[in-house]
Amino acid sequence: xxxxxxxxxxxxxRIKDSIYGLEGASVYNIPFCNxxxxxxxxxxxxQGVTKGTVLEHEAVTEKLMAxxxxxxxxxxxxxxxxxxxxxxxQSYYKDFRDNLDRVRNKVEFGIKVIWPADKIxxxxxxxxxxxxxEMPIPDGSSNKKFxxxxxxxxxxxxxxxxxxxxxxxxxxxxxxxxxxxKVLKKLKTENLLLDxxxxxxxxxxxxxxxxxxxxxxxxxxxxxxxxxxxxxYNFVILPKNSNLLKDSRQEDLFDKEIQHQDLVGADxx
Amino acid sequence: MDNAVTRSKxxxxxxxxxRVLDKGVVISGDAVIxxxxxxxxxxxxxxLLSSVETMEQLRGSPFVGPMQEAK
Numbered sequence: 544x545x546x547x548x549x550x551x552x553x554x555x556x557r558i559k560d561s562i563y564g565l566e567g568a569s570v571y572n573i574p575f576c577n578x579x580x581x582x583x584x585x586x587x588x589x590q591g592v593t594k595g596t597v598l599e600h601e602a603v604t605e606k607l608m609a610x611x612x613x614x615x616x617x618x619x620x621x622x623x624x625x626x627x628x629x630x631x632x633q634s635y636y637k638d639f640r641d642n643l644d645r646v647r648n649k650v651e652f653g654i655k656v657i658w659p660a661d662k663i664x665x666x667x668x669x670x671x672x673x674x675x676x677e678m679p680i681p682d683g684s685s686n687k688k689f690x691x692x693x694x695x696x697x698x699x700x701x702x703x704x705x706x707x708x709x710x711x712x713x714x715x716x717x718x719x720x721x722x723x724x725k726v727l728k729k730l731k732t733e734n735l736l737l738d739x740x741x742x743x744x745x746x747x748x749x750x751x752x753x754x755x756x757x758x759x760x761x762x763x764x765x766x767x768x769x770x771x772x773x774x775x776y777n778f779v780i781l782p783k784n785s786n787l788l789k790d791s792r793q794e795d796l797f798d799k800e801i802q803h804q805d806l807v808g809a810d811x812x
Numbered sequence: 813m814d815n816a817v818t819r820s821k822x823x824x825x826x827x828x829x830x831r832v833l834d835k836g837v838v839i840s841g842d843a844v845i846x847x848x849x850x851x852x853x854x855x856x857x858x859x860l861l862s863s864v865e866t867m868e869q870l871r872g873s874p875f876v877g878p879m880q881e882a883k
Contacts, residue, residue: 551837594825600832614837615831615832616839617836617837620844776831776832781838
């Protein structure tokens with residue numbers, strides 16, 4: 544029997560609510576010690592990714608969130624039978640337990656900030672022309688002109704990055720006050736200034752949303768995307784050197800662009 | 813108004829895809845029958861996912877409210 548795995552929860556009890564997953568199959572808990580694997584039985588591997596199956600998968604983890612700490616498992620994880628699943632649970636037990644402790648009573652929110660990169664660069668260019676940073680146009684060879692152009696472009700990009708850091712620091716200062724942990728990605732594209740995920744205590748959601756609205760209204764020229772509450776997708780940290788893990792993205796969790804910060808007991812705005 | 817709702821739903825779906833296909837617990841090993849081709853699918857999606865602003869430009873007016881409303 545093949546088992547479709549939706550998530551790991553901090554309970555070995557039977558699920559009281561009726562939850563239906565992929566192919567309309569009943570979702571149930573397979574306990575291991577004091578945690579559990581949430582699965583449904585599946586007849587055949589899913590053919591590709593469809594909107595329907597993705598939404599069904601996500602719906603199950605969101606329903607579980609209401610009553611348990613949940614570690615969402617990546618879409619289309621199918622295990623070959625109960626014994627194999629239990630063996631996986633045994634291998635990962637301590638890591639699952641640690642992660643569940645970290646995300647208990649917390650939810651994830653996503654924030655994307657889009658800024659007008661072209662306008663920002665234009666304004667940097669203009670201020671450099673007006674200001675003391677302007678470089679004289681060389682009289683010499685085309686090589687000199689080419690080098691000057693290159694240098695000017697480099698300096699504009701440098702200023703652009705600095706501006707991005709400045710904006711992100713201000714925004715993050717507000718958001719972090721309510722966050723247990725965060726994952727920030729700067730300038731994934733020129734226009735996507737910030738792609739962030741924050742792990743927020745359930746009882747601080749309202750404060751976090753208020754901080755978001757405050758920042759949003761203070762930056763009218765930017766566009767903001769706010770999503771959540773989600774299960775803690777961005778905050779599952781499994782060991783880098785696990786024998787079972789061969790996914791390079793696990794290494795990303797340790798990259799410098801990803802910052803985790805404990806802010807327990809931080810002041811409210 | 814309908815366009816705004818549709819846009820909001822599309823963006824929410826992108827947010828879901830970004831999470832369920834790329835985040836969360838990843839288990840590999842002999843016990844796992846499937847997760848394999850999700851990586852390839854995601855490679856294609858990643859371009860789209862990281863270009864939310866492009867989507868917005870194509871569709872016209874600015875985003876409406878928090879996506880949470882459409883979820």
